[in-house]
Amino acid sequence: MTRLATILDERNLTYTAVANRAHLQPRTVRQLATGETPIDNVAVGTVRRIASALSIPVAAILEPDVPHPGDATLSRAARLSAAIREVMWSGGPAAYASPVESAEADDIATLTTDEFFADMPAGDGRRA
Amino acid sequence: MAVGPEVYRAVAESDELSSGDVAFLSLARTRLVGESPPGETYDPQGRIPAYPTPALLPLPHGREVALDTLFALVVTHSCEIDRQKNLDASAGHVDCRLTVAPIVPEPAVHLVGSNRDDHTVNWAAIEANEPVASLFLPPIDDVSEFAPGVDSLPWPRSFADLRGLVTVSRGMVEADRLFGLAPDYIGTLQRQLARFFTWRDLARHELVEALIGRRVVDAIPLNARGDRLRVALTADDGSSLTIELRAR
Numbered sequence: 172m173t174r175l176a177t178i179l180d181e182r183n184l185t186y187t188a189v190a191n192r193a194h195l196q197p198r199t200v201r202q203l204a205t206g207e208t209p210i211d212n213v214a215v216g217t218v219r220r221i222a223s224a225l226s227i228p229v230a231a232i233l234e235p236d237v238p239h240p241g242d243a244t245l246s247r248a249a250r251l252s253a254a255i256r257e258v259m260w261s262g263g264p265a266a267y268a269s270p271v272e273s274a275e276a277d278d279i280a281t282l283t284t285d286e287f288f289a290d291m292p293a294g295d296g297r298r299a
Numbered sequence: 300m301a302v303g304p305e306v307y308r309a310v311a312e313s314d315e316l317s318s319g320d321v322a323f324l325s326l327a328r329t330r331l332v333g334e335s336p337p338g339e340t341y342d343p344q345g346r347i348p349a350y351p352t353p354a355l356l357p358l359p360h361g362r363e364v365a366l367d368t369l370f371a372l373v374v375t376h377s378c379e380i381d382r383q384k385n386l387d388a389s390a391g392h393v394d395c396r397l398t399v400a401p402i403v404p405e406p407a408v409h410l411v412g413s414n415r416d417d418h419t420v421n422w423a424a425i426e427a428n429e430p431v432a433s434l435f436l437p438p439i440d441d442v443s444e445f446a447p448g449v450d451s452l453p454w455p456r457s458f459a460d461l462r463g464l465v466t467v468s469r470g471m472v473e474a475d476r477l478f479g480l481a482p483d484y485i486g487t488l489q490r491q492l493a494r495f496f497t498w499r500d501l502a503r504h505e506l507v508e509a510l511i512g513r514r515v516v517d518a519i520p521l522n523a524r525g526d527r528l529r530v531a532l533t534a535d536d537g538s539s540l541t542i543e544l545r546a547r
Contacts, residue, residue: 237368240323240475247312248448251477254323255442255452258369259404267408269418270425270433270460284486287493 172261175232176204178225192224206265210234300426301484303439303454309447310479316380316397319480319488320373321436322472326401326465328353328365371399372434372459372480373472374492380469396466400459402436425458428487431494433458445478459488461495506540513538 172180179189186204190197195217202208203221210218210233222229238245238253245253310320353365373380375398383393410418426435439445439454480488513534521529526546533539 238323240325240368240471247475248446248450250475251323251446252450252452254368254370254475255449255454255477258323258407259402259455259457260406264407264409266411266415267403268462269410269412269421270430270458270462271412271418271421282490284483284490287490288486 173204173206173210174234175200175210175221176206178227178232179204182225184225189221189224193220195220301435301437301487303437303445306437306481306484307439307445308479308481309445310476312473312476314479316373316377316469316472316476317479317485318373318375318377318380319485320472321370321402321477321479322373322399323475323477324369324371324399324467324471326367326369326371326399326463326467328367328465329358330363330365332357332361332363367401370402370404370477371465371467372402372436372488374398374400374459374461374464374488376489377485393469397469397472398464398466399472400434400461401463401465402457403460404455404457406455422456426456428491431491432461434461434488434491442477449477461491506538507542509538510534510540 178184179186186200187197189195190200193200199208199213199217200221203210203213203217218229218232222232225232237257238250240250240254242250310317353367356364356366358364375396380397384390405422410421412418421430424430425433426437428435436454436457436459438456441451442454443449443451510532513536515532516535517531517533519531519533521531521541523529528544528546529541530544531539531541
């Protein structure tokens with residue numbers, strides 16, 4: 172959930188109500204709140220108008236910086252902790268193609284791993 | 300359903316890289332500007348998984364690199380990772396490429412099917428590792444149990460998506476490795492990889508429709524089991540599909 176969506180939720184505000192106050196299209200507010208349009212991708216003026224309509228500082232609705240792999244300003248543990256918060260738990264939910272192709276599984280699907288590899292020659296190093 | 304303690308193991312920074320390692324990575328997709336797929340919009344025809352809002356790096360001649368920042372699972376076999384080291388290549392000359400699959404967390408996605416219909420129910424099949432293109436990764440209450448030093452955080456239900464395989468440097472995996480898969484579950488990963496690279500789904504209805512009126516120029520029997528035979532057909536326009544014949 173974006174910060175903007177959280178604020179709207181907490182204040183029980185609709186997209187239209189905020190849009191009217193900010194003189195924006197409700198669709199613009201919705202796209203920003205749902206994350207469909209990243210808030211970093213819109214004009215500063217738009218962000219300013221929404222913040223002003225909500226009487227909060229601009230920084231309150233900006234999303235935190237996504238941590239970057241290898242960021243030397245953070246320890247490895249801090250980097251990974253931030254990554255779990257920002258990558259695994261935030262954003263979306265965006266439409267994503269299900270990996271399930273058909274209702275009927277293939278014959279292999281029901282085999283256990285040992286059954287699946289049962290006919291493999293010994294020493295194939297499958298568990299190496 | 301597999302549970303955390305059966306699936307994950309802790310790895311120390313000094314541990315050798317291994318198949319099943321999970322790391323925080325930048326994954327690059329090179330493409331034409333505006334090309335679709337792959338893109339950021341779910342493509343119902345191609346069933347291309349779309350990772351939202353990548354960073355974009357422009358390239359000359361209408362090309363660009365889309366960078367996704369994700370956790371990913373190393374699928375390269377451990378023997379392959381160690382191959383050159385075992386051949387006495389010095390560390391600086393060890394092949395640096397590892398194949399990884401992006402990890403898709405449940406909170407970030409809404410699974411949809413070919414008609415954009417809701418496929419949330421598919422999580423049950425994913426948990427059972429029924430799809431050929433995914434490896435289920437169960438949730439954990441406290442990730443620090445497997446990654447000492449990392450904050451006490453939950454890890455959501457997720458899956459490694461084999462449709463999004465890319466290669467990265469081994470140095471990148473070493474720098475931001477979180478934990479690894481337990482040896483038994485690496486066996487499950489290998490089973491999924493074997494299925495993914497050898498088994499193809501039967502053709503979808505729209506592909507069958509598209510073949511009507513075309514001349515079949517090649518038919519290759521794939522496998523037979525019981526009273527069923529799978530055959531790959533190639534049409535005169537180069538398109539192909541797999542059908543299943545059943546004896547009566």
